[in-house]
Amino acid sequence: MGQIIRFFDANGMVFELLITTLMFTWWLERRPGFAARFGLGMAALLVGSGLWRLLVPVNLWTVSAENMLAYVTYTVWIALCWRVNMRQAVFYFVMGGTLQHFVYRGARLASTWLHYFWEDASWIDTYVYALMQIPFFVIGYWCFARPLVCKQTSALAGRSVLMLLFGMLLCISVFTNLFNAMVGSQVGPAAFGIFSAFDLVTCVFVMQLAIEIVINQVARSDGEVMRELLRQQKQQMAASKATIDLINVKTHDLKKQIASLGAAISDDQVRELSGLVDMYDASVRTGNETLDVLMAQKSMECEQQGIRFDRMIDGSLLAFMNPVDLYSLFGNAIDNALEAVARLDAGEDRYISVRVRRDKGMVMIRVENPFAGDLTFEDGLPRTSKDDARYHGFGTRSMRMIAEQYDGTMAISARGGVFRLTVILPLRDADAGR
Structure with missing residues (x-):
């Protein structure tokens, strides 16, 4: 049991990122061999995390480097598992990574306050922390992942994605690692609580900004499609009017020619020809010229x-x-x-x-x-x-x-x-x- 707890404690970030990434990507189209790609990617992340901890000493720079390596690996993993381009993969990583930090910081902040009552209770940082993640996962999906379900991100501009990536890296990597390295265990509960609350709010702002960017991009893209459809329909209306006018003229001429044949053809032939002409008689009267053209067509x-x-x-x-x-x-x-x-x-x-x-x-x-x-x-x-x-x-x-x-x-x-x-x-x- 102790080994299992230590394993999840050492690789908690990997599993948390997995859950939050899936919250944003579960509905995307998957690439062929998804299960194998998914499993190999997770294995690479776990093995890489384990080897890094065994071979690399822990300090500010190595922790930052480990985070960056994990972020790059996750982004590539997303691009290999789902049918998205690299810009979209970066976006989904940013959302998954920011939500992971939101869950981590929220659960850590909530569990830390219990140390006021049980100062030396190690079970708080293990069991209570894990349980406190559940409501933050639920809140995160409902508030930040669900609004993006079935929202296309192919229209996202590269500059917007880079801006989000930069903000996310500052929020969950640079400043957090600096705080942990420079202050560490010397910080009191009040200072830790203030920093954690600020960190939590920053994550919320980053994700909300991303949602607004996606919604605005989709609306702008849809607006362009709508304008193009209206332009095409305007051209189609003009072409339809010209076609219907031509058909009306020709059918009118044909009726006159049929009538002029007289005894040259039988009554049955006249009725048959008239019926064929009537089929293409586009004269429709609705009291509105536009509707006349459309209804005739x-x-x-x-x-x-x-x-x-x-x-x-x-x-x-x-x-x-x-x-x-x-x-x-x-x-x-x-x-x-x-x-x-x-x-x-x-x-x-x-x-x-x-x-x-x-x-x-x-x-x-x-x-x-x-x-x-x-x-x-x-x-x-x-x-x-x-x-x-x-x-x-x-x-x-x-x-x-x-x-x-x-x-x-x-x-x-x-x-x-x-x-x-x-x-x-x-x-x-x-x-x-x-």
Whole structure:
């Protein structure tokens, strides 16, 4: 038992770093052979720690060098075990290392106060210290690791990561080692408590700063993607309008030519040709030019895929909306519906229903379609089923952003095999969105 306690006492930092690093990395994609990489990395850390203690004398400089070597080894280990680049590996090491120091300092500070009552009780620094780590691990994960779960760090700037690394090294290595070397056992409980509390707060500030940097970087990156999507949709709207106008002209000419054939073809042939032309007749009248273009385009897509496209739309109610916002809102909603309905078997009821009507002084927009499978929701929006979640899921987010831009709300439900997207907007004057 004594040997086990001495082993964990000598290598406590290695195991603490393991736990805190896993708190930040458990959700990341793993590299092939993860178990072997993980085990070899931990073995290297433990063997290196043991050899260092046997061969290298303990002083300020050797302790600092040992810490730096462990930090480099941990960073490389993270990069080898998970699919992250070196900049991300440094970031996750910084977070794991700072949280480890937070746990160590918090547990040590809490257990030290017990020496006021039991001055010579060695069990405090062994058993009580280990038990006091548990609540600090829980607090650390809940406050600092959980906010970063599924937050992409690929957009982190190298300068931000270096700044965090520098602050972390000063906090948990340089100043701590200097304090221990220069003051050591001569410091009283009050001075030790003040330094420990300051050290603890510094760790909190470093981790909170890192969280804010990640959130801001992700928001800026998402904003750039959103702007690019809106730019593409604006171009698509212009191209769709030109295409629909051309189709309308050609179908009108074809109808005139069919009528001019007269007795040259039979009535059955006339009906067949007229039916084919009507399929591409893109004349849709909703009372809103933007919706006319979009509905004509989506109507043809549904016709080609054998999907029933039901629509009852009073487009005049949406005259206050910017055409690009209108195209983006309905375009994303119908595209999502098309994608879901396309997965259904041919024998199932394949339809998309679009309704726009006035309801109690508000405009209610509803897009409804059947779907197969199960949907999971996050923050009120369905989680994407696509592999690259980083660059998908912007459609529903942009729709909610547009609804909120016009002081409205968006709600999504998926029950009984039917997906319903509902947007409610307050009525405005037509000039309000111009």
